[in-house]
Amino acid sequence: MDKILLSHGSGGTMMHQLIKEYFVPQFSLKSLDDSAVLEGINGGKIAFTTDSYVVSPIFFPGGNIGELAVNGTVNDLSMVGARPLYITAGLILEEGFSIEDLKTILSSMSAAAEYSGIKIVAGDTKVVDKGKADGIFINTSGIGIIEEGIDISPSKVTPGDKVILSGPIGNHGISIIAERNGISFNPPILSDTAPLNSLVNDMLKTTKEIHAMRDPTRGGLATSLKEIAIASRTCITIRENSIPVPEGVKGACELLGFDPLYVANEGILIAIVKADMAELLINTMKKHPLGGNACVIGDVKEDPSEMVLLKTSIGGTRIIEMLSGDQLPRIC
Amino acid sequence: MDKILLSHGSGGTMMHQLIKEYFVPQFSLKSLDDSAVLEGINGGKIAFTTDSYVVSPIFFPGGNIGELAVNGTVNDLSMVGARPLYITAGLILEEGFSIEDLKTILSSMSAAAEYSGIKIVAGDTKVVDKGKADGIFINTSGIGIIEEGIDISPSKVTPGDKVILSGPIGNHGISIIAERNGISFNPPILSDTAPLNSLVNDMLKTTKEIHAMRDPTRGGLATSLKEIAIASRTCITIRENSIPVPEGVKGACELLGFDPLYVANEGILIAIVKADMAELLINTMKKHPLGGNACVIGDVKEDPSEMVLLKTSIGGTRIIEMLSGDQLPRIC
Numbered sequence: 071m072d073k074i075l076l077s078h079g080s081g082g083t084m085m086h087q088l089i090k091e092y093f094v095p096q097f098s099l100k101s102l103d104d105s106a107v108l109e110g111i112n113g114g115k116i117a118f119t120t121d122s123y124v125v126s127p128i129f130f131p132g133g134n135i136g137e138l139a140v141n142g143t144v145n146d147l148s149m150v151g152a153r154p155l156y157i158t159a160g161l162i163l164e165e166g167f168s169i170e171d172l173k174t175i176l177s178s179m180s181a182a183a184e185y186s187g188i189k190i191v192a193g194d195t196k197v198v199d200k201g202k203a204d205g206i207f208i209n210t211s212g213i214g215i216i217e218e219g220i221d222i223s224p225s226k227v228t229p230g231d232k233v234i235l236s237g238p239i240g241n242h243g244i245s246i247i248a249e250r251n252g253i254s255f256n257p258p259i260l261s262d263t264a265p266l267n268s269l270v271n272d273m274l275k276t277t278k279e280i281h282a283m284r285d286p287t288r289g290g291l292a293t294s295l296k297e298i299a300i301a302s303r304t305c306i307t308i309r310e311n312s313i314p315v316p317e318g319v320k321g322a323c324e325l326l327g328f329d330p331l332y333v334a335n336e337g338i339l340i341a342i343v344k345a346d347m348a349e350l351l352i353n354t355m356k357k358h359p360l361g362g363n364a365c366v367i368g369d370v371k372e373d374p375s376e377m378v379l380l381k382t383s384i385g386g387t388r389i390i391e392m393l394s395g396d397q398l399p400r401i402c
Numbered sequence: 403m404d405k406i407l408l409s410h411g412s413g414g415t416m417m418h419q420l421i422k423e424y425f426v427p428q429f430s431l432k433s434l435d436d437s438a439v440l441e442g443i444n445g446g447k448i449a450f451t452t453d454s455y456v457v458s459p460i461f462f463p464g465g466n467i468g469e470l471a472v473n474g475t476v477n478d479l480s481m482v483g484a485r486p487l488y489i490t491a492g493l494i495l496e497e498g499f500s501i502e503d504l505k506t507i508l509s510s511m512s513a514a515a516e517y518s519g520i521k522i523v524a525g526d527t528k529v530v531d532k533g534k535a536d537g538i539f540i541n542t543s544g545i546g547i548i549e550e551g552i553d554i555s556p557s558k559v560t561p562g563d564k565v566i567l568s569g570p571i572g573n574h575g576i577s578i579i580a581e582r583n584g585i586s587f588n589p590p591i592l593s594d595t596a597p598l599n600s601l602v603n604d605m606l607k608t609t610k611e612i613h614a615m616r617d618p619t620r621g622g623l624a625t626s627l628k629e630i631a632i633a634s635r636t637c638i639t640i641r642e643n644s645i646p647v648p649e650g651v652k653g654a655c656e657l658l659g660f661d662p663l664y665v666a667n668e669g670i671l672i673a674i675v676k677a678d679m680a681e682l683l684i685n686t687m688k689k690h691p692l693g694g695n696a697c698v699i700g701d702v703k704e705d706p707s708e709m710v711l712l713k714t715s716i717g718g719t720r721i722i723e724m725l726s727g728d729q730l731p732r733i734c
Contacts, residue, residue: 074499079529088527092505096512097491097522106523108488112547114444120490120543124528156440158452159429160541162494167406173424180428190429191438195420196456196539197411198732204534209492209526211452211543215444400530 079400081288081334082393102297103223104146104284107216114218117152119143120211126400128175128205130249132241132260135208136175138336138402140182140190142287143212144265149283149339151222151274152214154267157183158192160209165200175206186265188212219278224301224342226281231370232348233306234341236269236355237262237363239291240319243333246401247326259318264337269360276354279344286340287402289393290332294340295378296392306342307379308368308390331380332393334401342370411732413620413666414725434629435555436478436616439548447548449484451475454541458732460507462581464573464592467540468507470668470734472514472522474619475544476597481615481671483554483606484546486599489515490524492541497532507538518597520544551610556633556674558613563702564680565638566673568601568687569594569695571623572651575665575730579658591650596669601692608686611676618672619734621725624663626672627710628724638674639711640700640722663712664725666733674702 077084086102093099099106105119121142128135140157147154159179163172183190241262248259266285273280282302286294291313299306315323315330323330337360343351348366355361378390409416418434425431431438437451453474460467472489479486491511495504515522573594580591598617605612614634618626623645631638647655647662655662669692675683680698687693710722 072501074495074497074501074504074529076497076529076531079495079527085527089525092501092508093525093527096508097525098515099523099525106488106490108523111448111487111545112444112446116443116545118488118490118545119524120492120541121526122492122494122528122541124494124530126530126534155443156438156450158438158450158543160452160454160492160543162454162456162539163406163411165406165408169404169406169424172406176424176428183430191431191440192451193421193425193429193431194453194541195411195417195425196454196732197406197408198456198458198536198539199408201533202458202536203539204530207494207528207530207535207539209452209454209541209543211490211492211541213443213448213450213545400528 076399077395080393082293104149105152107150115216117147117150117214117216119146120209121146122207122209123402124207124400125402126204127249130261131245131258133263134175134178135206136178137182138263139208139210140179141263141265141336142402143210144186144188144267145285147212147214148267148270149285151220152216154186154188154212154214156191157188157210157212159190160194162203162207163197164203164205165197167205186267220274222280222283224282224298227298227302227304227342227370229304229370229372230345231281231342232345232366233308233368234343234348234351234364235367236361237338238314238316239335240315240330240333242336243398243401244319244322247398255318255322259322262335262337264360266339266360269358272354272358273351276351277347279347280341282342284340287334287336290334292331292390293392296390298342299378300376303375305371305374305377305379306368307371307381309381310383312365312367314363334398408731409727412725414625418724436481437484439482449479449482449546449548451478452541452543453478454539455734456539456732457734458536459581460537462593463577463590465595466507466510467538468510469514470595471540471542472511473595473597473668474734475542476518476520476599477617479544479546480599480602481617483552484548486518486520486544486546488523489520489542489544491522492526494535494539495529496535496537497529499537518599552606554612554615556614556630559630559634559636559674559702561636561702561704562677563613563674564677564698565640565700566675566680566683566696567699568693569670570646570648571667572647572662572665574668575733576651576654578733579730587650587654591654594667594669596692598671598692601690604686604690605683608683609679611679612673614674616672619666619668622664622666624722625724628722630674631710632708635707637703637706637709637711638700639703639713641713642715644697644699646695666730
């Protein structure tokens with residue numbers, strides 16, 4: 071392989087290979103988690119994260135690239151238990167991009183930041199010649215404070231833990247692919263883009279015994295669970311019957327040939343928690359607007375290590391791998 | 403105006419208008435400085451900055467996009483007196499980009515980070531379809547600690563202050579434009595890309611009476627000085643005779659019709675300092691490999707406010723404005 075392929079950006083197997091082979095040896099990456107957790111900053115811990123957004127189309131049912139970029143970084147900070155504080159916005163614009171669209175996107179970023187309580191404190195704008203970008207790309211990088219006593223990392227996942235999912239899967243990915251291909255559903259399928267920090271805040275008030283969290287974006291629920299299984303050297307077993315898939319997403323996936331387990335989400339989370347805290351946490355989550363459908367979808371076992379197993383609705387067992395190839399490029 | 407033009411990214415007048423009109427009303431930008439200074443992070447101050455790099459070509463005499471991206475963010479942190487600690491790398495790759503080139507760029511980023519003592523702690527990789535980007539774009543965002551007693555901001559600039567320049571101007575911009583147009587100079591003109599944190603560290607050990615600093619990148623020395631004059635409501639007067647312009651840069655500028663005052667630099671700084679500290683600082687700077695040509699190029703007066711005046715070598719006075727239009731697009 072000597073050229074970059076679209077699937078190198080899909081969030082799945084090929085991206086993980088690329089990162090392992092070329093990035094890990096060169097960079098001081100703290101882990102392959104959503105945010106780096108940095109200790110000793112003025113005596114405390116902070117989380118630091120970056121994400122570039124290249125979603126196509128930039129406007130889609132339920133959102134646009136601007137709010138997606140803010141919410142996505144808020145969520146990456148939240149997944150390590152950080153309280154999001156500050157965010158930067160790095161824009162790459164293509165010559166000829168509509169200033170009206172830019173205004174709409176900036177105002178969505180501002181509204182999203184205000185909603186989640188994060189402040190956009192620094193920015194950068196570059197313009198490239200027509201044909202050298204695709205309208206607008208946005209990088210957001212964020213920092214947040216991790217309070218004492220909070221330590222969320224896949225390495226803490228232990229056999230016996232329960233796997234909680236906060237809401238239905240597949241809405242974001244399907245909304246994008248539908249818009250891209252001019253398909254419309256009735257009722258429309260909207261992206262679930264939303265900031266998860268307030269939900270996480272409620273969860274952490276209930277218990278600090280949350281071992282790992284992920285927002286299953288690129289690569290979907292399947293890829294995120296596989297990442298956790300690998301990082302924790304455990305086996306995660308999930309039950310197909312327990313996973314909420316909206317009827318519309320189910321239908322669209324059948325029509326388009328996608329597996330909802332691999333479709334990107336932008337407003338739900340997976341939490342792996344100490345078993346005896348699961349019920350309490352679910353009660354807390356159900357009271358939050360983003361956690362109404364929270365449920366236990368599976369649990370953590372010791373063996374077979376680094377595997378994800380799906381108990382299917384007809385009673386079989388399927389091995390779940392990471393997304394391979396490029397099911398849905400440029401989904402975020 | 404309803405479309406983005408290349409000149410909106412040039413660092414000059416049009417970019418400032420765009421930022422003032424559309425970004426400032428929406429974002430909580432701390433200032434238009436290189437980095438946001440954030441107080442109260444675990445009880446202390448940190449600096450936070452972001453920059454996207456879209457330089458074309460990605461390999462140029464004296465450097466490549468990877469080390470430029472690391473050094474640029476190290477420098478933005480250094481300009482507010484922060485000690486650079488951590489940096490993120492957000493890559494946007496075009497489908498078909500050479501993995502060999504990617505390896506070279508990542509290894510340059512790693513070497514640049516190691517050289518300046520900053521750690522690359524988080525990353526993100528997106529891939530867009532062929533023809534929707536230009537090889538590789540890199541965003542770097544960085545954080546650094548600002549020690550107590552350091553308070554560098556254009557608002558502190560006072561009439562009577564001296565303007566120090568750390569080295570010769572024009573090398574980076576000319577190296578890029580030459581490479582882009584297949585022109586070669588003998589001796590070659592190399593980009594000055596370099597991390598300024600160690601020079602700044604030496605300067606701050608000598609005195610904390612540094613009022614403002616800038617690394618004059620996009621828009622060049624002229625635009626940076628004009629930004630400081632506006633932010634401090636002072637008049638900055640500089641002497642053409644005192645500004646070091648290498649012979650090669652002078653010749654290239656004549657040939658290509660550029661004014662060296664507006665050409666981008668990536669390894670020099672302007673410092674506005676208390677007058678009685680200028681000599682001491684210059685002595686310190688001259689001992690540093692990046693400060694060998696340090697000199698006073700002008701001083702700060704009260705009137706006419708928000709103006710930059712150039713005393714020309716033939717005894718006249720020229721009003722210096724920001725760069726207008728797109729002298730050199732995609733210079734960083």
